[in-house]
Amino acid sequence: MKIGILGGGQLGRMLLQAAANYTVDTYVLENDPNCPSAHLCHNFIKGDITDFDAVYQFGKNLDAITIEIESVNVDALEKLQSEGVKVYPHPSAIRIIKNKITQKQFYKDNGIPSSEFVITESKEDLLNHLSFLPAVHKIGEGGYDGKGVQIINNEFDLDKAFSAASVLEKKVTIKKEIALIVAMNDKGETAIFPASEMMVNPALNLLDYQISPALIPEKVLWVVEAVAIKLVKALSSPGLFAVEMFIDQNDEVWVNETAPRVHNSGHHTIEANYCSQYDMLWRIMLQYPLGNTEPILPAAIVNIIGEEGFSGNAVYEGLEEVLKTDNAFVHLYGKLTTKPGRKMGHVTIMHKDYQDLTHKANKIKNTLKVKAN
Ligand SMILES: Nc1ncnc2c1ncn2[C@@H]1O[C@H](COP(=O)(O)OP(=O)(O)OP(=O)(O)O)[C@@H](O)[C@H]1O
Ligand SMILES: [Mg+2]
Numbered sequence: 001m002k003i004g005i006l007g008g009g010q011l012g013r014m015l016l017q018a019a020a021n022y023t024v025d026t027y028v029l030e031n032d033p034n035c036p037s038a039h040l041c042h043n044f045i046k047g048d049i050t051d052f053d054a055v056y057q058f059g060k061n062l063d064a065i066t067i068e069i070e071s072v073n074v075d076a077l078e079k080l081q082s083e084g085v086k087v088y089p090h091p092s093a094i095r096i097i098k099n100k101i102t103q104k105q106f107y108k109d110n111g112i113p114s115s116e117f118v119i120t121e122s123k124e125d126l127l128n129h130l131s132f133l134p135a136v137h138k139i140g141e142g143g144y145d146g147k148g149v150q151i152i153n154n155e156f157d158l159d160k161a162f163s164a165a166s167v168l169e170k171k172v173t174i175k176k177e178i179a180l181i182v183a184m185n186d187k188g189e190t191a192i193f194p195a196s197e198m199m200v201n202p203a204l205n206l207l208d209y210q211i212s213p214a215l216i217p218e219k220v221l222w223v224v225e226a227v228a229i230k231l232v233k234a235l236s237s238p239g240l241f242a243v244e245m246f247i248d249q250n251d252e253v254w255v256n257e258t259a260p261r262v263h264n265s266g267h268h269t270i271e272a273n274y275c276s277q278y279d280m281l282w283r284i285m286l287q288y289p290l291g292n293t294e295p296i297l298p299a300a301i302v303n304i305i306g307e308e309g310f311s312g313n314a315v316y317e318g319l320e321e322v323l324k325t326d327n328a329f330v331h332l333y334g335k336l337t338t339k340p341g342r343k344m345g346h347v348t349i350m351h352k353d354y355q356d357l358t359h360k361a362n363k364i365k366n367t368l369k370v371k372a373n
Pocket of ligand 1: 115136138143147148149169170171172173174177244256257
């Protein structure tokens with residue numbers, strides 16, 4: 001089979017690593033010929049994933065196509081689907097998710113718990129919704145890595161609001177932030193990975209590390225899994241979906257957002273689960289049985305992020321020490337240059353004991369630094 005991936009970032013790279021176990025001819029469309037995926041696929045095509053013609057030409061001779069980022073040309077994917085190319089996930093699902101306004105409306109229409117919201121078109125619009133505060137303002141399209149999100153606690157924060165079409169949603173008092181990956185094949189069979197928990201550094205509001213399986217009471221877990229399955233069934237599309245959720249102070253569950261693709265919250269599944277999220281997506285696209293999502297050991301993911309104050313050719317400080325750690329698996333994404341905040345890689349650590357796991361994750365976080373020469 002000939003299968004294409006739109007986007008050539010690290011998610012595509014890890015997807016391609018998993019493809020090497022199967023008989024599949026891989027294609028990548030991406031503008032940057034030195035992107036993390038460029039040298040791992042069989043066929044690299046330089047082009048713009050948001051451009052109709054580029055996506056259509058790329059896809060028209062393929063058997064199936066998937067995405068590693070959702071800002072793609074959905075019109076072209078729809079045309080390809082109508083001409084018989086299999087698209088994972090369906091363009092209809094990408095279209096709903098791609099815009100935070102249609103995504104929130106979808107949750108509302110399908111009885112998926114997600115915090116109450118209003119739609120705003122301009123900064124001034126927020127003046128009509130002061131009673132809605134504290135809230136979170138999210139730009140409809142074009143936001144990524146938290147850049148399209150502003151917390152509006154009170155009227156003094158209003159200048160942080162977006163002037164484009166956006167969602168203003170009630171701020172949830174978060175106890176835990178989790179993510180769950182759900183896989184669905186063409187027959188509608190589903191498999192669900194154990195939830196991952198995001199450990200956030202409250203001082204910096206940065207994602208510090210993730211652990212999986214998340215430590216949540218069984219009763220809450222039932223709700224979390226039921227909501228995630230209901231959501232994916234409502235999207236009624238095969239593929240892999242990462243559902244980000246909040247658990248609030250009363251143990252109520254709220255969907256934050258969904259990613260219709262392999263996800264950073266599932267990196268650890270490469271080593272820590274019998275079937276990884278990447279392997280799972282190939283199984284779906286190649287029409288093989290779904291894999292076993294069970295964890296082998298609890299795991300933590302530490303992101304390797306470009307250090308503040310360093311830009312240029314990347315140098316990894318502390319790498320040897322991390323590589324000496326038992327059950328620590330280093331993944332560098334093949335990006336030659338670093339800049340502050342750039343995701344350069346991750347480390348997965350596995351340990352049966354959660355306290356040791358947390359301790360090791362913190363140690364790795366403080367040891368491994370991306371600088372530049
Ligand atoms: N309704 C909410 N109440 C409280 N906090 C929120 C709410 N919505 C978002 N946040 C916080 O803001 C973060 C980023 O929001 P969101 O996931 O929607 O944005 P994003 O741009 O997709 O970011 P990322 O790419 O990091 O996932 C969340 O992980 C959460 O910590
Ligand atoms: Mg998010």
